[in-house]
Amino acid sequence: MSRASIAQWAKELYEDLDFSVVRRWRENNPGRKAIGYLPVYAPREILHACGCLPVGIHGGGDRLEIIKGDAFYQSYICHLPRSVIELGQSGRLDMLSGVLFPSTCDVIRNLSGMWKLLYPEHYVRYIDVPQVADPRIATDFWAGELRRLLSDLGELSGHVPGEEELRASLALYNDLRQAIRELYAARSEAPWTVPSEELYLLLRAGELIPPEEFLAKIREYLAAARAEPGRMRDNSRVIVVGSFCEQPPLGLIKTIERAGCYIVDDDFILGNRFLVEDVPLEGDPIEGLAAAFIQSAVKSSVVYEPDPEGKRTLLKAQVEAARADGVIFAAASFCDPALLDRPMLKDGAEKAGIPCIAFKFSENSGQFQQFREQAGTFSDSIKLWGGV
Numbered sequence: 001m002s003r004a005s006i007a008q009w010a011k012e013l014y015e016d017l018d019f020s021v022v023r024r025w026r027e028n029n030p031g032r033k034a035i036g037y038l039p040v041y042a043p044r045e046i047l048h049a050c051g052c053l054p055v056g057i058h059g060g061g062d063r064l065e066i067i068k069g070d071a072f073y074q075s076y077i078c079h080l081p082r083s084v085i086e087l088g089q090s091g092r093l094d095m096l097s098g099v100l101f102p103s104t105c106d107v108i109r110n111l112s113g114m115w116k117l118l119y120p121e122h123y124v125r126y127i128d129v130p131q132v133a134d135p136r137i138a139t140d141f142w143a144g145e146l147r148r149l150l151s152d153l154g155e156l157s158g159h160v161p162g163e164e165e166l167r168a169s170l171a172l173y174n175d176l177r178q179a180i181r182e183l184y185a186a187r188s189e190a191p192w193t194v195p196s197e198e199l200y201l202l203l204r205a206g207e208l209i210p211p212e213e214f215l216a217k218i219r220e221y222l223a224a225a226r227a228e229p230g231r232m233r234d235n236s237r238v239i240v241v242g243s244f245c246e247q248p249p250l251g252l253i254k255t256i257e258r259a260g261c262y263i264v265d266d267d268f269i270l271g272n273r274f275l276v277e278d279v280p281l282e283g284d285p286i287e288g289l290a291a292a293f294i295q296s297a298v299k300s301s302v303v304y305e306p307d308p309e310g311k312r313t314l315l316k317a318q319v320e321a322a323r324a325d326g327v328i329f330a331a332a333s334f335c336d337p338a339l340l341d342r343p344m345l346k347d348g349a350e351k352a353g354i355p356c357i358a359f360k361f362s363e364n365s366g367q368f369q370q371f372r373e374q375a376g377t378f379s380d381s382i383k384l385w386g387g388v
């Protein structure tokens with residue numbers, strides 16, 4: 001398949017709010033369960049080892065009118081939870097047998113409580129991702145949580161995986177993260193050949209299909225990208241920070257690049273890249289998965305940072321690694337974790353002489369003119385003066 005046809009395939013999955021691909025998977029795999037998970041990090045290896053299809057739930061974006069969802073949440077908080085409720089209340093998530101709610105923020109924690117009340121037939125699990133300074137205590141705690149999840153899902157699916165099956169799932173997700181790293185590296189190397197719009201659509205499609213298929217599709221896309229290099233433009237290189245949970249509308253990602261800013265790193269769908277290093281395949285697989293989280297979780301607004309200066313030095317390191325010219329802070333409106341961190345991140349970046357701009361979005365934002373002007377001016381100012 002060509003790059004364009006893979007992107008088109010991914011776009012069709014992204015736009016399909018009926019999750020037809022998940023429904024088809026269930027029809028073709030009778031008796032097996034599909035389990036949803038909210039952002040940011042869920043241990044999908046365990047779902048896979050139990051024979052379940054992990055399904056990323058990211059809201060309906062700008063393609064879903066909120067009718068019932070507004071009755072459940074205050075109007076001033078981020079858009080994601082009302083959008084997820086709307087998906088649930090309209091029956092679009094009825095192919096799921098359960099949903100995992102990671103401890104990303106209070107909003108998602110509250111959503112887990114609502115889900116329990118609204119959908120008593122679903123398995124609902126609040127996943128208490130560790131936030132403690134002592135690595136030994138954190139690893140023991142997280143291994144205990146993972147074992148409980150394994151036991152629950154083993155019961156739900158009717159399949160309790162042995163150690164070898166767990167290791168096979170760990171190895172598969174190691175390969176998948178490696179492929180995603182290669183995809184990001186290819187974009188950073190030649191962003192005109194791997195446009196962020198296509199990379200993003202591929203990641204979104206990957207939230208809906210089995211990991212084996214996602215891995216094959218990334219490899220196919222990379223081969224197609226190598227065979228069809230795009231035409232380089234005189235754009236600036238930026239990293240986008242703050243979009244780790246509620247996702248920006250596709251139009252916003254396109255707008256940033258069309259306004260003259262190549263995105264060379266980002267935190268879209270960060271759960272895909274949450275573990276920076278491979279999970280070890282020797283020893284107890286659950287211990288290995290727990291330790292990998294504690295030792296190599298990506299530095300982000302949803303993980304405890306023990307170093308008081310850590311948030312201030314983070315962007316300098318990221319910008320250098322990506323050879324970026326500047327930073328665009330793009331967070332969902334009223335996103336507590338992203339907006340609480342932003343002053344520290346911005347302060348550190350500006351002290352390091354890195355140009356920054358900031359805006360807020362909602363997943364259903366439909367007007368991009370102001371973003372186009374901001375990103376366009378930012379790119380021009382970087383090219384003219386190295387900053388704003």
Ligand code: SF4
Pocket residue numbers: 078079080081104105106107108245246332334335336337338
């Ligand atoms: S967008 Fe931010 S505030 Fe809203 S659910 Fe996600 S992390 Fe929480």
